[in-house]
Amino acid sequence: MDKGIASIFKPFLEPKEVYKGGKNIPLSDKKIYKLSSNENPLGASPLAIEGLKSAIHKIALYPDQTDIRLREALVNDFKGELHVDQFVTGNSGSEIIDMLLRAFINEGDEVIFSNPCFLPYSVFSRWYGAKQIDIPLGLPNYELDREGILNAITNRTKIIFLTSPNNPTGTYIPKPVLEDFLKRIPKNILIVFDEVYHHFADAPDYTTALPYVQNGHNIIALNSFSKTYGLAGLRIGYAYTTKTIANYIRLIHKPFLMPLTSLEAAIGALSDHEFLNKTVKTVHEGRKYLESSFTSLGIPFWPTQANFFIVDPPLPEMEFTNSLMEHGIMVRPVSQFGAPGKVRITIGDQEANAALVDSLQKLKAH
The missing domain is CATH 3.90.1150.10 (Aspartate Aminotransferase, domain 1)
Known part of the structure; x- marks a missing residue:
């Protein structure tokens, strides 16, 4: 009996909240x-615009097959503290979130996040059938509920989203808090550390994920060219992590993924200190x-x-x-x-x- 095309729709893709x-x-x-x-x-950035202009006359051609030139520029930007194989790039930080979920999440796996937060953490995880666990930030100061998150971890937990500074609250995770938290997380869980706004942070106890990546923690830091570099309209982002995690994620990195215009603009922006x-x-x-x-x-x-x-x-x-x-x-x-x-x-x-x-x-x- 013909049940109609809707009978093969994934139930977890039924219309719910949509990121706008x-x-x-x-x-x-x-x-x-x-x-x-x-x-x-x-x-x-003026240098980003110069890079964009340099690519205009080449748009009839396919772009670079890989993102290696951008990753090399990122190594230089990080003053050689990370290896080229530790970077992952994508068409915006949001796309990298999608890539991570696609790479790590099976239907029924659990993802933990803390509202108020960037809505794609929950919306995108639903696309892959993840069970969403919200451990809200503590009021009145929107502080991370470490114990709540730790108590929510099960054998199906795959990803925990942390954000510092956090969108939309502007609050951050102090370095001692983050260090204590990372020590208590099981080794088979990926910490996604969204640090898109890190250039603006000046608190003395603020930290990026860099020292923890260097120490081998299972943490991946999300970054974007949309904010500090002014390239929101070109949709380009990157992440850095351990070689093991980055090499795994790049298994699903499509060839010719990065438009040449975005690639050249991002490389230019990184040089415009x-x-x-x-x-x-x-x-x-x-x-x-x-x-x-x-x-x-x-x-x-x-x-x-x-x-x-x-x-x-x-x-x-x-x-x-x-x-x-x-x-x-x-x-x-x-x-x-x-x-x-x-x-x-x-x-x-x-x-x-x-x-x-x-x-x-x-x-x-x-």
Whole structure:
């Protein structure tokens, strides 16, 4: 008997939550400041743009068969502290998350994450039939619940997602906390450490995953060219880990995966230290300015190590978001990320930050 095509659909792919990225700037006659997607306030690296231009006349040809040139550039960027075989690249950090799940997860395996967090951890894991275990960050400060995660581990646990600095909260995992946690994790579990915003972190006890990769821990660090390097529109990211894990993941790395335009732009961006330093300086100055402004306006916020803030708005989240949009300011409500009622605001350049503060003053005055 013909049961119809839906009878062979995977049950765990039934419509549920879907990851929706930030909205694009709408067509408008007035100035719009997009402070909703954590993009680079300065645009893109000039050297990245030069690299992109150099690739334009070659787009009728297939790109490099492998990503080796980008991995070699990453080795140089890391000052030789990692080997070329320790890097994995992809078309965005999100794609690397997908690759990891595809490589490690079988139906019924378990994935642990901690809301509020980047939604693809849960959405993408569902695509592979994973059982999703949410151990929420502890309130009021959004701290990692180490004991909760450790108690949730079973013989089906394959991946634990950690994020520092965390999107959307801007909070981070202090080095002593991370070190204690890693010592207690079974050796057959992969720690995915999302450090996309690490360039903006300046806390004295902040750490990337680098020392733990070097010490042989089963940890893989996710990174992106979308934020610090200003290449969000080219969709390019990378990760670093042990040779054993990286070589395994590359077994599913497609040939010709990296568009030539993205490849050349990323290689150019890695060499532009002046642009990177200017970006970080702009974000740090903006962070101090907005911290002071939020405090004087009486808007509760959480200290951040990233290029954005999460705030507790004076109005319901959608009313607040829509009211700011009327003033030409785009921000992002983050209930979908597991932070109901909160709003994420990207740190812009000084013009955008001043426009935001002006708009907030007008909202508070009514």
